[in-house]
Amino acid sequence: MAKKPSMGRQKIKIAKIEVKNHLQVTFSKRRSGLFKKASELCTLCGVEIAIIVFSPAGKVFSFGHPNVELIVERFLNLNPSATTNSFHLMEAQRNVTVRELNMQLGQILNELEMERKRGEALDQMRKSNQSHYWWEGPIDKHELEQLQDAIQELKKNVGGQVAKVMSQVATYSLLLGPDDGGKDGVFDQYEIKPGQVFVGSNAVVGNNNFGYCHGFF
Amino acid sequence: MTRKKVKLSFITNESSRKATYKKRKKGLMKKVSELSTLCGIDACAIVYSPYESTPEVWPADPRDAQRVIAQFRRVPEMEQSKKMVNQESFIRGRIAKAAEQMKKLQKYNREKEITHLMYQCLTGKGLQGLAVPELNDMGWLLDQNLKEICKRIETLKKEEAPPSGRAALEQKPAVEESGGMERAPLQQMWFSDWMGNPSYQQQQQQMGGLLGYGCGGGASGGDGMILPFNDGGNHNTAAIWCNGFFP
Numbered sequence: 001m002a003k004k005p006s007m008g009r010q011k012i013k014i015a016k017i018e019v020k021n022h023l024q025v026t027f028s029k030r031r032s033g034l035f036k037k038a039s040e041l042c043t044l045c046g047v048e049i050a051i052i053v054f055s056p057a058g059k060v061f062s063f064g065h066p067n068v069e070l071i072v073e074r075f076l077n078l079n080p081s082a083t084t085n086s087f088h089l090m091e092a093q094r095n096v097t098v099r100e101l102n103m104q105l106g107q108i109l110n111e112l113e114m115e116r117k118r119g120e121a122l123d124q125m126r127k128s129n130q131s132h133y134w135w136e137g138p139i140d141k142h143e144l145e146q147l148q149d150a151i152q153e154l155k156k157n158v159g160g161q162v163a164k165v166m167s168q169v170a171t172y173s174l175l176l177g178p179d180d181g182g183k184d185g186v187f188d189q190y191e192i193k194p195g196q197v198f199v200g201s202n203a204v205v206g207n208n209n210f211g212y213c214h215g216f217f
Numbered sequence: 218m219t220r221k222k223v224k225l226s227f228i229t230n231e232s233s234r235k236a237t238y239k240k241r242k243k244g245l246m247k248k249v250s251e252l253s254t255l256c257g258i259d260a261c262a263i264v265y266s267p268y269e270s271t272p273e274v275w276p277a278d279p280r281d282a283q284r285v286i287a288q289f290r291r292v293p294e295m296e297q298s299k300k301m302v303n304q305e306s307f308i309r310g311r312i313a314k315a316a317e318q319m320k321k322l323q324k325y326n327r328e329k330e331i332t333h334l335m336y337q338c339l340t341g342k343g344l345q346g347l348a349v350p351e352l353n354d355m356g357w358l359l360d361q362n363l364k365e366i367c368k369r370i371e372t373l374k375k376e377e378a379p380p381s382g383r384a385a386l387e388q389k390p391a392v393e394e395s396g397g398m399e400r401a402p403l404q405q406m407w408f409s410d411w412m413g414n415p416s417y418q419q420q421q422q423q424m425g426g427l428l429g430y431g432c433g434g435g436a437s438g439g440d441g442m443i444l445p446f447n448d449g450g451n452h453n454t455a456a457i458w459c460n461g462f463f464p
Contacts, residue, residue, distance in 0.1 A: 041242065047267075059299075079296055
């Protein structure tokens with residue numbers, strides 16, 4: 001049974017946290033959340049904010065929009081807001097960048113979520129197929145050796161299949177000649193250039209020993 | 218209270234914007250206050266808006282705020298800058314973190330995927346129609362498994378105990394000095410790690426899965442990659458299976 005990723009929302013008492021470890025973790029998370037909220041407020045309402053926070057370890061974290069110093073100085077009456085035209089221009093530019101960054105962030109967070117779901121689906125699949133795989137239960141030495149043989153056999157076959165496919169590819173690309181521009185079809189997963197043979201997703205140029213060394217790492 | 222997803226852009230409707238500002242500002246101050254209390258730390262927040270002539274400040278008493286600011290200014294400038302962000306750098310940081318997580322997750326999922334494929338092939342699925350990346354990755358995984366099995370077999374041979382029924386072997390592939398009798402040369406293989414543990418930075422002591430994804434304790438021989446097995450730090454790379462694939 002898969003563990004739940006976290007405890008979910010728990011109501012906590014607003015008083016200093018006893019356990020040092022919890023305290024540090026809480027600080028880290030909440031500080032990050034605080035800055036996030038501040039950033040959102042700036043974007044949504046066009047306000048200027050500065051936040052200064054000291055960590056339990058004594059390090060200082062700060063968030064400022066447009067920047068910490070400006071706000072602090074203004075607050076201390078050292079610099080009554082002198083906004084010039086160029087300031088507004090910079091501000092507009094910054095906002096464009098921020099908007100784009102926010103979009104980018106949204107995108108990658110979505111992708112992350114999808115990948116997580118994919119992981120869960122894979123877990124499910126494995127769980128439901130568990131009974132088919134005899135090696136997942138307790139096995140003895142004899143069975144271990146059988147497994148070893150099975151794996152070796154498969155490995156041999158895989159090697160053979162790779163060689164077979166690669167030679168097909170080589171032939172195919174030779175027939176096509178140079179600059180066929182995107183007619184790869186079934187070989188879309190990796191690039192083929194005439195005269196070269198690419199192995200796997202981490203292309204190793206001109207390496208014809210079909211090394212597995214990198215695989216998906 | 219609305220729970221609709223709010224679009225993160227400047228609110229053009231004036232009254233809507235003002236309302237949002239009021240709510241969120243209040244919420245922000247509450248969060249600062251909570252952070253300060255929960256963690257027993259000093260904090261300060263200043264908000265300037267077109268709606269109020271004076272800034273909104275926490276702590277409410279400006280002298281308290283000034284105290285924190287003074288504390289801040291006493292910190293050497295380099296230290297100040299280290300953890301100082303503005304909107305842009307803050308968001309960039311979040312993007313970078315998310316990208317990092319994505320990379321790890323993709324690796325992790327890929328391994329699950331290939332392991333599943335391998336299981337299928339071991340139980341009869343044909344290799345036709347598999348693309349080269351899958352074949353290569355599976356080849357790599359097969360090699361890893363072979364190494365591990367080899368080690369386990371060696372261990373079992375050394376132990377010389379007569380097989381006595383089935384039981385799960387506790388752990389390290391290193392030879393255990395528990396003497397022949399109870400110790401049956403039995404192995405259990407599993408995936409329990411990535412089944413039970415959502416975090417993909419796993420470092421458990423326990424049993425390494427023999428097939429597929431076990432404990433990713435260390436980066437043995439890799440660029441920080443999560444290896445499928447925890448062989449207890451016993452990196453015997455005297456390649457037992459010398460073949461054309463591993464130079």
